[in-house]
Structures are given as C-alpha cells and as structure tokens.
Amino acid sequence: MSSPVLEKPSTSETSYVLLYNVSWEQLEQLDVTLAGTSARLTYLDGILEIISPLSDDHEDYKKTLAMLLEVYMRAKNIRFYGRGSATIGKQEDKTRREPDESYNLGTKKSIPDLIVEITVTSGGINKLEIYQRLRVPEVWFWEDGLLSVYCLQGDSYIKVSKSTLLPDLNLDILAKCALMADQYDAVTEYSQIIAKE
Known part of the structure; x- marks a missing residue:
C-alpha cells in the first residue's frame, strides 16, 4: 500500500489540502480521525480533498x-x-x-x-x-x-x-x-x- 502524497498544503489563501494515492481504507481511517472536527472530505479515484474550516x-x-x-x-x-x-x-x-x-x-x-x-x-x-x-x-x-x-x-x-x-x-x-x-x-x-x- 502506497503512502498518500500531499499535493497542495493549506495556506492562509486556501482552505483545502489535496492528497494523492489515498486508498479507501486510508480514507476511512482519516474519516474516523477527523470526526468531530470541521473537516469535510471529498474523494475521487484516490485523490482526497480535505476542506476546513468552512468560511x-x-x-x-x-x-x-x-x-x-x-x-x-x-x-x-x-x-x-x-x-x-x-x-x-x-x-x-x-x-x-x-x-x-x-x-x-x-x-x-x-x-x-x-x-x-x-x-x-x-x-x-x-x-x-x-x-x-x-x-x-x-x-x-x-x-x-x-x-x-x-x-x-x-x-x-x-x-x-x-x-x-x-x-x-x-x-x-x-x-x-x-x-x-x-x-x-x-x-x-x-x-x-x-x-x-
């Protein structure tokens, strides 16, 4: 299983992070880890977008x-x-x-x-x-x-x-x-x- 790759770190101008090579199992683990936070997850073909906080x-x-x-x-x-x-x-x-x-x-x-x-x-x-x-x-x-x-x-x-x-x-x-x-x-x-x- 490959490790996720961070494409675009969050900065003050952006409110999202993109991770590449994320497996479904890793997505589910992150979902549990981020539960209770304001993070929202979007997933498509191994790419994971994490947005937080919503403006x-x-x-x-x-x-x-x-x-x-x-x-x-x-x-x-x-x-x-x-x-x-x-x-x-x-x-x-x-x-x-x-x-x-x-x-x-x-x-x-x-x-x-x-x-x-x-x-x-x-x-x-x-x-x-x-x-x-x-x-x-x-x-x-x-x-x-x-x-x-x-x-x-x-x-x-x-x-x-x-x-x-x-x-x-x-x-x-x-x-x-x-x-x-x-x-x-x-x-x-x-x-x-x-x-x-």
Whole structure:
C-alpha cells in the first residue's frame, strides 16, 4: 500500500489540502480521525480533498439558498426531503462527498435528486465527476453571486438556463434574494414574490 502524497498544503489563501494515492481504507481511517472536527472530505479515484474550516460566507449562502429553495417548494406544494450534507458515494465508484445541501423530490431516495454547492475556493476535485458517477439528476453551483445549473443528460452534465426538476422556478429572482444582506429579509421578500406568482 502506497503512502498518500500531499499535493497542495493549506495556506492562509486556501482552505483545502489535496492528497494523492489515498486508498479507501486510508480514507476511512482519516474519516474516523477527523470526526468531530470541521473537516469535510471529498474523494475521487484516490485523490482526497480535505476542506476546513468552512468560511462564514460559505455557510451564510448555503443556509440562505436552502431556506429560499424550501420556501419555493412549500409554496408550490412540491414534496421534498432535505438531506443536508449527508455523505454519498461508495467504494465501488471510488467516490465520496458531503454536498453542501441536497434534496430528494417526491420520495426519499438513497441518492439526492438535487444538490446545491457553494463555491468559495476554486480548485480541488471535480465535484460534477463524482455526481455524474452517482447519477445525481441536477447540481447547482453558487459562485460569486451567480447560480449555475447542471442537468444530467445521458452520461454527462449539460449547463442549462433553468432547472429541469423545478422548471417554473425563476433562478434570477432566487439569486437576487440570496444576495440580500439580511437573511431574514431575503426569505420574507422571496415569500412575498412567490405568493404573487
């Protein structure tokens, strides 16, 4: 068994470390060792990304987007099950990831229908590759105030202008509300907008 190789040490500018040549067994050992810390692990084909700590901006946008999305789905009577950052992936697929937010629509399933990722630090492992292997139907990325939506079509993701799962959702209004300075005001304003639709 080879030893993991450190590619990029964490610095004040970055909040992640990449390790190469990490076996599944080593991943599981690190998972136990880092339990109770704020570290989040992402694994793909022997590459391990460790992110810690998550920034306040990351957590604020994650929670605000989740609240707005849930307001929308409740107002439109769309049955959903929030899965949060429940770990997905398996040894056979050589993948493991804790999404920022995730949802099942309609019924509970082992794999989320919709994943929301907040990108604050660039680089690292290609999350879409992980989600493609796991056949996640739709992935949203929030980066620099912009929301990008990717839908799984066949064996690859296509960037689209609107959600396939929630085709009536106006992503521009959702993003505008997510950028509001006050989370409470954002949810209140968005609720009022949705009520008028």
